[in-house]
Amino acid sequence: MRAVKNVEITEVKGDKFVNAIVYRDKETNKVTELPVGGIFVEIGQLPNTEFLKGVVDLNDYGHVVIDPRTQKTNTQGIWSAGDCTDVLYHQNNIAAGDAVRALEDIFQYIHSK
Numbered sequence: 001m002r003a004v005k006n007v008e009i010t011e012v013k014g015d016k017f018v019n020a021i022v023y024r025d026k027e028t029n030k031v032t033e034l035p036v037g038g039i040f041v042e043i044g045q046l047p048n049t050e051f052l053k054g055v056v057d058l059n060d061y062g063h064v065v066i067d068p069r070t071q072k073t074n075t076q077g078i079w080s081a082g083d084c085t086d087v088l089y090h091q092n093n094i095a096a097g098d099a100v101r102a103l104e105d106i107f108q109y110i111h112s113k
């Protein structure tokens with residue numbers, strides 16, 4: 001295995017299946033075509049939570065800080081679940097399960113009013 005860093009992928013080649021990627025080295029501008037049997041798109045770790053600044057607590061990466069027992073944020077009446085939260089792992093089932101936990105807690109909250 002070899003890591004290719006500091007490059008921009010400019011093209012994904014293939015017909016029915018991917019068979020190569022083309023990338024440009026950001027320092028040298030050298031363009032390379034690399035034969036591959038598949039690709040995995042890693043879209044990054046920063047959540048789109050800019051609009052929540054000042055509404056709920058965010059950590060240094062912009063993840064919504066939650067109580068992992070209830071999904072509550074620090075602002076009363078606001079819950080959060082999914083990849084935008086500061087839980088350690090981000091996967092479909094975790095996001096879905098956390099949303100159900102939030103719903104359970106919202107249910108309790110409404111019924112205790």
Ligand SMILES: Cc1cc2nc3c(=O)[nH]c(=O)nc-3n(C[C@H](O)[C@H](O)[C@H](O)COP(=O)(O)OP(=O)(O)OC[C@H]3O[C@@H](n4cnc5c(N)ncnc54)[C@H](O)[C@@H]3O)c2cc1C
Nearest residue numbers: 040041042043048051081082083084090091092093094095
């Ligand atoms: C390439 C890739 C492969 C993955 N493979 C797996 C896997 O095999 N198994 C697995 O369990 N998990 C996998 N994951 C992780 C999984 O996709 C996430 O954990 C899951 O989608 C999180 O769900 P979510 O609802 O929290 O966020 P998302 O699915 O990201 O949904 C958030 C939604 O909010 C929308 N949105 C963002 N900002 C705003 C806004 N301001 N206003 C309105 N809407 C907005 C977005 O457009 C998006 O539709 C993978 C992720 C990636 C990127």
